[in-house]
Amino acid sequence: MTREESGRAGGAPDNDRMMEPPGKGKPTLRTIAGLTGLAVTTVSRALAGDVQIALETRMRVSQVAREIGYMPDRAAQRLRTGRTNVISLILDPHEEILGYATSMINGVTEALRDTPYHLVITPHFSDRPQIEPVAHILRNRTADGVIFTRTEPLDARVKMLLESDFPFICHGRTELATPHPYVDYDNYAFAYQAARRLTASGCRKLAIILPPTAFTFAHHMRHGFMTAIREEGLAYEIPQEVTLDSKSDAIRDCFFALFAHPDRPDGVVCGGEVIAMAVMAAAYDHGLKLGQDVHIVTKQTSGLFDQVRPRIPTIYEDLAEAGRLMGELLLKRIAEKKPVTELQYLQTVTGF
Template sequence: MNWLKLLTKQPSLKMIAERTGFAVTTISKALRDAPNISQKTKQYVRSIADELGYQPDRAGVSLRTGKTNKIVLLMPLEHEISDFSRRLILGMARILERTPYELVFHPILPDHTELDEIKKIVRNRSADGLVLAQTAPNDPRILYAQEHNFPVVTHGRTCIETAHAFYDFDNQMFAYLAGMRLAELGCKSIGLLAPEKDLTYYQHLLAGLHQVVEETSCEISSFRAQAQPGGDYVRWLREETLCAMQNGTMPQGVICSGEMAAMAVIDGVSSAGGKVGHDVKIISRKTSSLLEYLHPRIEWVEEDLIQAGEHLAQFLLQRIKGADPEELQFISPPALSW
C-alpha cells in the first residue's frame, strides 16, 4: 500500500478502515460513539481519523439523517458582555470536541432582532439545537422554539410554565450574600447596578437584596442606574457615578452585575475624588480574571462560565436525543472572594 499516495486523497471512512483493518461500518459506528463498539476500539479509530485529518461530509450526513450536526449559540453584541461569550464557547467546545457536532457562534447585530434570527434557523432547520442567553420571564424565543418542538437550552431561567432545559447562576443568593457582606462592612444604603431590568436575573437579584433589607437595617438606594436603550451603558454609568458622588446621592455600597459595570463605578468614584473601599464599597459578579488586575481591589462573587458552557452543551445534546427538559436544569451556587 502506497501510504503517501493515499494521504494525498481526501480522508474517508474507507481509508481509516484500510489503516485499522476494521470494516467501514465499524469505523462509522465508532466515530458516531455507538454503544455496541468498545471504548478501546473507538479511541483507536479516532486516533487514526485524527492522524489522517478525517472530517465527516456534513452535507452527506444531513441528507442521510436530516440532521445538520450544528449547534448555534446566539448572542447579542453588547458592551456589558465582556468575556461572557468566549468563556461559554470554550466550555461548550470542550464537550462537543469529541462529538459530530459543530458549534456555530451567531452574533446578533444591534439592528437585528434575535427572535427573527431564531425563526430563520427553525424554519430552515439549519441547526439541530439552540443555546440562548439573557432570558426574560416570558421569553418569546423559548416559546417559539417550544411551539415548533425545536431543542433549546438557555443560560438563565424564565417564568414559562412549560419546562425548558437551562443552566443558571443563583443570582438571588449572589445579591443576598453580597448585600449581607456590604451590611457587615457598615453600608446603610445599597445600590443594585444591572443594565437589563427586563430580564429574569434582575428579578432574582432584587429578591436577594430585599432579603437583606428584611434582615438588616440597610435600605435599597434609588441609585439603580439604567441607561437609555441602545446607549453605551458603561460610559453612561461612569458619568452617573461621577454626578452622584458630586451631589452626595451615591450609595455607600453597590452590587454590580458585571465586571464592566464595576470598572465604570470605580472610575466614576475615583474621578470625583472619592476612595473605593472607603466612600463606596463595591461587590461585583466575576466571570473572568479581569477584576484580579484592578486597583484598588474589590470583592466579588464568581460565576464559572466555562462550567456553564459545559453544562449547556451536555444538556442540549441530551435534548436533541429527546431527554425530558425537567431533568436538564441546574442552578450554580456563587463562590465568594471573602
C-alpha cells in the first residue's frame, strides 16, 4: 500500500521520460508505467497475468491499460519473442472452383476472430515451385502456422513442415507414413454416392471429371466412383484430356464430343458447379434433355445450384466450415502439442 504511494510520488527518478508522453502516438508499456508509477517490466508481467505480481497490481494495471486503450505493439512482441501472430494461407490464384478461396478465407477468418492472429494471404504463383512459399515462411518465420490446399500423396510441403516441426494444416490428405493434421472432405463418399444416385436414376454409362492426378483427392474420387461402377457392373468413361482444373470451355467441348457418340455416357459426376454448368451446356447444345437423356450430379459449394433449372441433384461440401476447422485445429496445434489424431478431420457427405 505504502509502496504504491511512495511509488507514485517518488516514481519519477528513473523513468523520467514519462513526463514527455511518447508524442501523440499510441500508449505503450511505458505510458502505463508512468501512469501507475510502476516499472515497465512490472507492467508487462502484470498484463501477462504473472502470478508473481500481486493480484491488486495486476488488476490496477489492466484497468489503466483498458482505460487508455493500450494495445501491445505487434512488431515489438514479434521481434522479442519470435511469435508473429500470423497465420499464412497459401493460395493458388488459379483455383477455378467457384468461390473456393473466398469460402475458405471466410472460414479461417471466423476461426481467427477474437484471437490475436492475423490472416496473411501468401500467393503461390503457378510459374514457381510449389514448395517455395512454404520454404520462405519456414526460413524467415513469417508466420506461426501455415494452411495450404491441394495436397498431394507425397506432398513435399508436408514433408518439409513435418521435418521442421512447424505448425500447419492442409486441406486434403497424403499417403505419407507420418500422420499429420488435415481437414479433408470425403471425396470417396462423394463420388460413390454421386454415382449411386445416377445409377438409381437408371443410367447405364457414367462419366466423371477427375482432378489432376497429382492431387490425393483425385484418387479418392476415382476410387469412390469405380467402387460404384464395379458394384453395378456399369460402363464408364473418364476423359483423360480434361480435369477439374481445365477451363470450362475445354470441358464443355470435351463433353460435346463425348455426347456425339452413340454409346455416350448418360450420367455425369461433376466435381464442381462450373464443371456441371459446362456439362449441362454440352448437353443442351446437343439438344439432350437433362434428367432424361443425360443425368448429372454435382458437388455444390455455394448457393448457385439452388437457382439452376432444371434442378440438378447436388452433394454439398461446406468449404467455409473446412476453413473454420482448419483455423481452429491449427490454433490448437500452435497452442499445445496435441496428439495428431485430434488435429484431423474428415468432412462427411451430408445426406444421400
